[in-house]
Amino acid sequence: MSTAAPQPKANQGQPEPRIDARLKVTGGARYAADIPLSNLAYGVLVTSDIARGQVRSIDFEAAKATPGVLDIVSYGDMTGIEKPQFGSAYTSLGPLHDRTIWHDGQIMALVVADTFEAAQDAARKVKAEYEEQHPSGHFGSAGTETIPAKGHAQRPKENPSAGDFDGAFQSAPVKLEAEYRTPTQTHNPIELFSTTAYWTGKQLTICEPTQSLYGLRGEIARQFRMDPADVRVIAPYVGGGFGSKGPSTPRTAIVALAARRLNRPVRCVVSREQAYTTMPYRAPTRQRIRIGATPDGKITAFSHEGWELTSRIDNYAVAGTETTTRLYGYGSVASDVQLVKADRQTPAYMRSPPEVPYVFAVESALDELAYKLGMDPVELRRVNDTDREPIHGKPFTSRHLMACYDQAAQAFNWSARNPKPGSMRHGDWLIGMGCATAVYPTHIAPATARVRLRADGDVLVQSASQELGTGIRTVAGQMAAEQLGVSFDKVKVEMGDTELPPAPVSGGSNSTASVCSAVLKACQQIQERLFRAAVASNNGPLAGRNPADLAIRNGALVAKDGAAQKLPDVFALLGAGAVEEYAEFIPDGGPHDAVQKLYQGKLTMTGGPEGKKAKYAYGAEFVEVRINSRTREIRIPRLVGAFAAGRIMNTRTARSQLMGGLIWGMSAALFEATEIDERTARTINRDLQDYFVPVNADVQQVEVILLTEVDHEVNPAGVKGIGELGNVGTNAAVANAVFHATGKRLRQLPIRLEHFVA
Amino acid sequence: MQRFAYRRPESVEAAIQAVSAAPGRPNTPPVRAPGQFIAGGTNMTDYMALDVMRPEILVDINRLPAARYGRMEAGAQGLRLGALVRMAQAEDHPVIKSQYPVIHDTLKLAASRQIRNMASLGGNVLQRTRCEYFRETSWACNKRQPGAGCSALDGFNRQHAILGTSPDCIAAYAGDFAQALIALDATVETMGANGGRTIKVADLHQQPGSTPNVETVLEPGELILFINVPAGPWTARSRYLKIRDRDSYQFALTAAAVALDLDGDRVREARIALGGVATIPWRAHEAEAALRGKPLDENTAAQAAQAAFANASTRQHNAFKVPLGKQTIVRALLETKAMKV
Incomplete structure (x- = not known):
């Protein structure tokens, strides 16, 4: 134990080192934009220099003439693609659906080239002419509009209140009244925002750092009017999100469209500068x-x-x-x-x-x-x-x-x-x-997980949660190790891919509770199968016992009185090399179709009040x-x-x-x-x-x-x-x-x- | 970034010739000159990535003889520093640490060690401003495009200059090392197409006036080869105080390089140069004069600070630099006086 690994007190788990610690410090952990692809093309965004107005004209001539440039996606190219939906996307703005500029640094085009350098050079040669209007960017600016959040936004449903505030405040012997201000802040995760897209026939694969794999899959499928099953989203590791990678953004569809037009993979890594205006805050x-x-x-x-x-x-x-x-x-x-x-x-x-x-x-x-x-x-x-x-x-x-x-x-x-x-x-x-x-x-949300236990004690945990640096892979693995009675180093955890069973958005601090509850349930299902096999056997050491009295410890099923049967022997009874269980966890009071919604990428998180x-x-x-x-x-x-x-x-x-x-x-x-x-x-x-x-x-x-x-x-x-x-x-x-x-x-x-x- | 030719000449003559080979265009501001030297590249590559600098020919001078231009000499006359010496090397030099602490401080407090391992002394003196409106090419900027206007004047100008400004430019000089150099009367030796010359560092940078695009007196293709710092009775009792929001890796909001020659409490000679507050490395002669011959205490230090900012000109977000700059001078003076030498 050390400062970094505090001695656990009651109701606290072991300070296992992160399951991916070595990979991360040696550069072996692969992030979405690290995934190697052959024949990759590179996209660079062109963004507006104004915050409000219309794009009167946009000149791509010099950009197109730049050696290496393959394609430019801009106004008029999004036909047949839906605009993003506010909620699953951070904005409903489809920046290329029309020529209105709503904010500074708004996407006006994506320039795609053989190399990143050529795409960047060409993107800088794009010249836009605007019909500029005076923008209002601050609280105090003339031209802003003030509306109540209640009734206009998802939250608050009601403005919380209790009792007679006015009366109580009036008669209070001590009164305090003060105004406070907080500024605009930008997330700045160290891993830059990026999208890599490629098509295999009608199937679309997106590699993108996201806090919500299934949410992004559902939203992109909706925008392209596709079956979500035809969209795969991969983000093996995410280099910080802090909310910015929770909702999807207009960029993804634009990159996916470029990949479809060129019939080759396209990768767009958004610059730090452009992240300040193409992402939320x-x-x-x-x-x-x-x-x-x-x-x-x-x-x-x-x-x-x-x-x-x-x-x-x-x-x-x-x-x-x-x-x-x-x-x-x-x-x-x-x-x-x-x-x-x-x-x-x-x-x-x-x-x-x-x-x-x-x-x-x-x-x-x-x-x-x-x-x-x-x-x-x-x-x-x-x-x-x-x-x-x-x-x-x-x-x-x-x-x-x-x-x-x-x-x-x-x-x-x-x-x-x-x-x-x-x-x-x-x-x-x-x-x-x-x-x-x-x-x-x-908070807590519905989640699913698949857990496989092999006769030799190796455990595989699969759930499409997102490892943002929170340690979710580690704690999900700890839960499985604890429940299946194996040491932590026997556990492998796979996350970050919509080929895996769905997990909720990594947001609102719900993941450990939600994902671990699903892993717990899958482990309990495995236990049940093993326990039943052991007690039902004709002459094994646990034959005829009550399954409820058994547990798994150190590679064996054990009864309270010390009778035990090693895992390989239990697996032999089952005639199986591995036992695999898929589990769905729905929180108390959650909707009965919560997991169906989860597969669709729709969030049903509950908790708090x-x-x-x-x-x-x-x-x-x-x-x-x-x-x-x-x-x-x-x-x-x-x-x-x-x-x-x-x-x-x-x-x-x-x-x-x-x-x-x-x-x-x-x-x-x-x-x-x-x-x-x-x-x-x-x-x-x-x-x-x-x-x-x-x-x-x-x-x-x-x-x-x-x-x-x-x-x-x-x-x-x-x-x-x-x-x-x-x-x-x-x-x-x-x-x-x-x-x-x-x-x-x-x-x-x-x-x-x-x-x-x- | 746009394509460019990359040359690595092995002699000064070849370097000057190479950088001049780029076809010049009339009225091109130096920042947009087609031929540019590169040494550590920490500033150049940054501005190339931002498309602020677009060299057609980049002349890498790192192959110039290291025995000559990468060498530091410390003698009774002072320091002679090759322009290719890295900031970190000079920072670690034992004589600079003990006899010229103000130089050591300005280097140690600049950027990060990783950057200082790369950045050359000659390049550092020419460090460009961090004005946000200069760095983003979609803004009007008289430095990049003479006559375009200055977006910073009425923009967000918290980091901008309050001394040496003009109605055409308020960009602050961002470096630290040059403040130590002007406080100690250092010179640079240069070589250009028309031969060599020696320039006082204090004369090297130019206030923006009506031509903010002209930042130094260097001719196109002129290269700094050496920096000479004369010895003096004030170099050992010297330091650099750099004030900023965070404790490292930030450009100065205000800074003061101070060197003192004391006779007991009395000031024989004071050298004061200011960073973070001026358009160029700024020698505070008025403050020095206010101290000369007087005992250095809280009162005289405050009088000197008052004199230094008598002509300050502030904008919407940088008015705090006047009181802060004064406090910086007072604190630097008193802390320098308290140094054990």
């Missing part, structure tokens, strides 16, 4: 919080209103109020979400989609309230802790928020903090300490900041997070993911913002030099504490999901620490040194 928000409280800190009235930017053509809603209104035991609740439609591409999910921006506001406001009341911020949360969510009064399947606070506070040495702002200092550096709550709803009990994972995060007293640069020497998230399948991968979350949360607080030129609604910082993310030097001590939490009610695997939990609240913890260091409250992210020099 995190919508910027403005939020207003109103809190009424008693002098001892009990919140009697809570209101959360949000305004979010979206595109002209799609109503994507972040709507984090569904979680924030259920975070504490507020007396009364009001909430509202408005969408501001602007000349930008459509935003989409970004890691911890609703919670990261919305919890920032709540957790900042709570810190403000704590100062107003002269209370310790941890104690303020304790006073408002609850065992029922306040909107419908549902109990939680489990909630250990304050246990997280207590463990994290101790590890952080919170008691050494002098609460007076500006009071702590080390040489020329101001010290600040802050904390905030992490929360994420526990739905059902009889509310399902959430919690954490507490503590941050120390240091701010130079002269030049005001902000550094973070310490991050501590404690999390309670049900069963932890693997303490190594869990720590890694939560640590990554904490680091990204810090990044969201101090660094990240996609800058939009106010005059033109064009994106300005489009690479990893100018879009700031932390480098190694910025990441010092990061401590992750995994609490034991047993929750049998949340789902069969007892797993809550941790992918999205770690970076919720971190931004607020940083902002709170910055206030403690300086006495200045920053309600707008990112927090940068210019806010402090004068």
Whole structure:
């Protein structure tokens, strides 16, 4: 055991190294754009220089004359192909279906050539003439349109509310009202976005990094009016997604069309710069919080209103109020979400989609309230802790928020903090300490898996889930090893291909719970077959026993009294070399046709506030900041997070993911913002030099504490999901620490040194 | 990127001839000149990939005799650094570390070690701006296309310059090393079609004025061969303070190279050069004059900082660079004074 492989506590799995660790660090893991194909042609996108208008004319003459150019797909070529569908695609925009420009950097053509260099050179020679209209790219821009999210977007179905907020707020002895802002952010997974397409007769194969293989298959089949069975999607590994690779994009059909026209494979790797405008982003928000409280800190009235930017053509809603209104035991609740439609591409999910921006506001406001009341911020949360969510009064399947606070506070040495702002200092550096709550709803979705056990104990697990770096292949393998009584190194896991049984989108932290539940079920079916064979045999050591008393351990079936029969002998009874079982898992309360929908690539994810009990994972995060007293640069020497998230399948991968979350949360607080030129609604910082993310030097001590939490009610695997939990609240913890260091409250992210020099 | 010819001459004469062989076009800004030298390539390949630079002939000078141009000499007179010395090599040189720490700092705090392993000293001095509107060819830019206009003036200009700007360009000089060089009165030796000359580094770069496309006094085909840094009583007590959002791998928001010759607390000579805030490597003569002969303390440092930014001209997003730049100078001065030499 080591820092990277924490000793498992109760209800925590072994810190097995990632099943693909060696492949990944040696470059052996193959990503979609690495798959070798003969006779490959290369596509490069041509994108618009304006954010709003019409393409009057587009000149391909010079591009076509470039040596090596094979084809150009552009306006008029999409006949017979449907536009993307918002929901399964991030946007309903079919950029080549007509000549209207809806956003900066919109796709206008795909140039295909023998080499990438020729395609890139030719793409730069394409000249478009526009009829330009003045774009509105910001909240404040003239010409935006504001509409309620409810009734116009998928979420929220209802704006959560409880009791009489207005009355309670009016009469509250202590009142707080504040506005918060979060910026546009861009996902920037290190693996670039790409599509490789080829046709074999009427069958289409797509190699593309995606968080939803079956979702992409269903959407592409719909656009091409094909039988989904004729489309295969492959993504052996995915180099990060964070939501950006969840919904499909207009690019895929364009590349697939080029491959069909040329009758050869076409690969398009989108440049980092073009990713900023052809892919979605995190919508910027403005939020207003109103809190009424008693002098001892009990919140009697809570209101959360949000305004979010979206595109002209799609109503994507972040709507984090569904979680924030259920975070504490507020007396009364009001909430509202408005969408501001602007000349930008459509935003989409970004890691911890609703919670990261919305919890920032709540957790900042709570810190403000704590100062107003002269209370310790941890104690303020304790006073408002609850065992029922306040909107419908549902109990939680489990909630250990304050246990997280207590463990994290101790590890952080919170008691050494002098609460007076500006009071702590080390040489020329101001010290600040802050904390905030992490929360994420526990989701689950239908999933399928096939598991094969051979007589020699080798196990193969197959499920078309997606390995984004989360460790899903590892934990699915651990589940099979545990259930089938073999060592982990005997397990092989195959994912990332629609030839395998379907699994849900890797999003909303559902995968471990969903996929492991399907693997568990398939393993149980294998056990049942083996157990039945063993007990039904005429003279074996387990003959005549009750199957329910058996288990598989170390390559043998064992009974409670120690009687055992080795696997090869059981297989001999069956007359089989391997036993293979396919299982379908449908969550409690899921629709009866959930797996049919899954095969079609349609999502039926449930959880969070739905059902009889509310399902959430919690954490507490503590941050120390240091701010130079002269030049005001902000550094973070310490991050501590404690999390309670049900069963932890693997303490190594869990720590890694939560640590990554904490680091990204810090990044969201101090660094990240996609800058939009106010005059033109064009994106300005489009690479990893100018879009700031932390480098190694910025990441010092990061401590992750995994609490034991047993929750049998949340789902069969007892797993809550941790992918999205770690970076919720971190931004607020940083902002709170910055206030403690300086006495200045920053309600707008990112927090940068210019806010402090004068 | 567009096709280009690639030459690897083995002598300076051949290199100059090769780069001049590209047919010149009248009024071509240097960034778009058809013949370009390449050494480490860290800046050139970046701008070629972005289509900002489109050389027809790329002249790789890495085959010039390393014994001459890849060599560092440290003597009583000062430093003589070959233009092909890599940034990382100079950063690691023991005499530079101990006797010219400001040079060591500017190298160590630039880019990443991987980039510094490639980048040459001669090329680094000519590092191009990171102005986002310069880097994306669909924006109007007077540097790329004289007379087209400057998109940064009223655009997103957080990183842009506040000193040495003009109504035609506010792009900031992005490098660090040159600040150390001008603070220490370094010179470059060059060779061109018309023979060799010595240029003060302080005179090498040109403020944008009405011709932002002309960035240096170098003639087409003129090549930097050596950098000479004279010794002086101020070189040992020197440092570079670079302020930025993240702790590494970011260009300076503000920076100050400081070298001090002290008589007790009193300043005999102060050298101050600023990075991140100006269109060229910027020597803060007014700040130096404000300190000369005075004791260096919080007050005099603040007066010097005030003098350095008296003529600053800010835009929408970069006004913070005035107070930040002043604090950077104060902190750099006091930290340099506190150095154990």
